[in-house]
Amino acid sequence: MSDSNNDNNLIVEGKHADNERLKLESNYLRGTIVEDLADRITGGFTPDNYQLIRTHGMYQQDDRDIRAERQKQKLEPLHNVMLRARMPGGIIKPEQWLAIDKFADDYTSYGSIRLTTRQTFQFHGVLKPNIKLMHQTLNSIGIDSIATAGDVNRNVLCTSNPVESELHQEAYEWATKISEHLLPQTKAYAEIWLDAEKVETTEEPILGKSYLPRKFKTTVVVPPKNDIDVHANDMNFVAIAENGKLVGFNLLVGGGLAMTHGDKSTYPRKADDFGFLPLDKTLDVAAAVVTVQRDWGNRVNRKNAKTKYTLDRVGIDTFKAEVEKRAGVKFTESRPYEFTSRGDDFGWIEGFDGKHHLTLFVENGRLLDFLNKPLKTGVAEIAKVHKGDFRMTANQNLIIAGVDTADKAQIEKLARDHGLLDNISNQRLNSMACVAFPTCPLAMAEAERYLPGLVTDVETILKKHDVADDHVILRVTGCPNGCGRAMLAEIGLVGKGPGKYNMYLGGNQAGTRVPKLYQENVDETSILTIIDELVARWSNERNEGEAFGDFTIRAGIVAEVKVSKRDFHD
Ligand code: HEM
Numbered sequence: 001m002s003d004s005n006n007d008n009n010l011i012v013e014g015k016h017a018d019n020e021r022l023k024l025e026s027n028y029l030r031g032t033i034v035e036d037l038a039d040r041i042t043g044g045f046t047p048d049n050y051q052l053i054r055t056h057g058m059y060q061q062d063d064r065d066i067r068a069e070r071q072k073q074k075l076e077p078l079h080n081v082m083l084r085a086r087m088p089g090g091i092i093k094p095e096q097w098l099a100i101d102k103f104a105d106d107y108t109s110y111g112s113i114r115l116t117t118r119q120t121f122q123f124h125g126v127l128k129p130n131i132k133l134m135h136q137t138l139n140s141i142g143i144d145s146i147a148t149a150g151d152v153n154r155n156v157l158c159t160s161n162p163v164e165s166e167l168h169q170e171a172y173e174w175a176t177k178i179s180e181h182l183l184p185q186t187k188a189y190a191e192i193w194l195d196a197e198k199v200e201t202t203e204e205p206i207l208g209k210s211y212l213p214r215k216f217k218t219t220v221v222v223p224p225k226n227d228i229d230v231h232a233n234d235m236n237f238v239a240i241a242e243n244g245k246l247v248g249f250n251l252l253v254g255g256g257l258a259m260t261h262g263d264k265s266t267y268p269r270k271a272d273d274f275g276f277l278p279l280d281k282t283l284d285v286a287a288a289v290v291t292v293q294r295d296w297g298n299r300v301n302r303k304n305a306k307t308k309y310t311l312d313r314v315g316i317d318t319f320k321a322e323v324e325k326r327a328g329v330k331f332t333e334s335r336p337y338e339f340t341s342r343g344d345d346f347g348w349i350e351g352f353d354g355k356h357h358l359t360l361f362v363e364n365g366r367l368l369d370f371l372n373k374p375l376k377t378g379v380a381e382i383a384k385v386h387k388g389d390f391r392m393t394a395n396q397n398l399i400i401a402g403v404d405t406a407d408k409a410q411i412e413k414l415a416r417d418h419g420l421l422d423n424i425s426n427q428r429l430n431s432m433a434c435v436a437f438p439t440c441p442l443a444m445a446e447a448e449r450y451l452p453g454l455v456t457d458v459e460t461i462l463k464k465h466d467v468a469d470d471h472v473i474l475r476v477t478g479c480p481n482g483c484g485r486a487m488l489a490e491i492g493l494v495g496k497g498p499g500k501y502n503m504y505l506g507g508n509q510a511g512t513r514v515p516k517l518y519q520e521n522v523d524e525t526s527i528l529t530i531i532d533e534l535v536a537r538w539s540n541e542r543n544e545g546e547a548f549g550d551f552t553i554r555a556g557i558v559a560e561v562k563v564s565k566r567d568f569h570d
């Protein structure tokens, strides 16, 4: 990049954030992870490697419930790692499922599998001596965790649409191709975790030696379903089909939800429409968007480093023109499409190919054997007999996909017997939380453990006001990073401190509107009082069929966020 480029403010000058140093000095993501692994005196990693292991799909964590107690006993925190697998489109085969189910039993402190809002699974609580075994176990079943965290392109999402099987297959294949195309080229993962022979890395043609300025998230979405929440992602390929066949994509760039409390330079932002591209340009365009963000993203201040801020700083037209130049493509006008919902379709549905698909609701995506609800065992029992595949959805649920008519009854019985097919209200089906306590080091307030009770209370409120068949998209996230995508909810609660949340209102059902702050620092009791008052008004004053989020804007309860940079904080 020549200096003259900077006349247009394309590059942020200044001292680079420390993460830039550690990526650059890491010898292509190797660092001294091998040495740290051999050090049995501590269960943790040294600060640089603490960051670097993320690019290998792991976060160092400790159990926050017992942190203070261990400190009293003069013990170091109980360090362990969370692993996040790379599963483009969230598809996993039954035999793979059985292997991860066993690993969770044998080697994780919590004995659970967590389905995530980005269509993959996480293990929580793996101790250092078992980390290599974990990667080797995954490798033996064809799974890795390369680039599922850190400043790289992460797990690529794809709408879980089992009904139109051919279209889904095509979309899924593109999700996989994009994932492979944007993966780091370094062989560090294989060397460190799989004992592969050392192969020097000489270049990262797409990601660069310092990798990306910040995390980068990609989706392939099949309208009308916006289950993967395009506006939470940096780069989205909207599948455009003609007669059930994929013909190309509309590209949406620059979505993202994270912000920092009290820092007005940060905000959740919707993605912008760049136009339509033909299929054969998909990988070139993906690489061009990533390299423009690589070169122009802010490496000085990590809080403003994501693609959404680059777009707002350099201008959408400038960014888009550079993508066109690098990819050798001219976007044409976006093809028409519409998003109508984000939820999963629970229960059985039949695909065009005559196969059956059963979507199971998994509260918080947490597969564990709960008292009277052995969910984890249930899925394992299904895996033992299932001949199709499983699909993890971006709503933290699980689809048993590709079931023959003859096998339906057996699968349904297993699901029912293990509490996987209980009657669930619409409200619960449309509520979501991030992990937060006890594992997430960044959590300010509870989320996953708070949600079930909160939903029960909201169900009561809806019943009281005669809207029990309806629902409000309700999402709780333990800090403003927003992993539970609360910044695209009709009611979004964002953790502020123990038991305290900022409440946002005004998102819509299709996930195409960012909500706005309604009240700050509210406790759990006040949250219910506010929801009670607002639902009463909604029930009495709403137009026919009007959704809660739309009502809060029409009634002037919150102003609409049209352009985040301008409206979100005003
Ligand atoms: C600066 C921003 C962010 C940071 C630092 C961050 C960090 C983290 C951490 C530490 C965890 C581990 C929690 C645990 O499993 O114990 C996590 C989980 C997760 N994050 Fe984020 N996150 C950020 C933003 C986001 C956003 C905006 C999304 C999605 C739109 C997202 C999606 C996820 C997902 C899917 C998980 C797995 C657990 C779940 O499904 O809730 N993250 N994140």
Ligand code: SF4
Pocket (backbone or CB within 6 Å): 434, 435, 436, 437, 440, 441, 442, 443, 444, 447, 477, 478, 479, 480, 481, 482, 483, 484
């Ligand atoms: S939103 Fe915050 S608390 Fe929740 S998982 Fe993400 S980083 Fe942790």
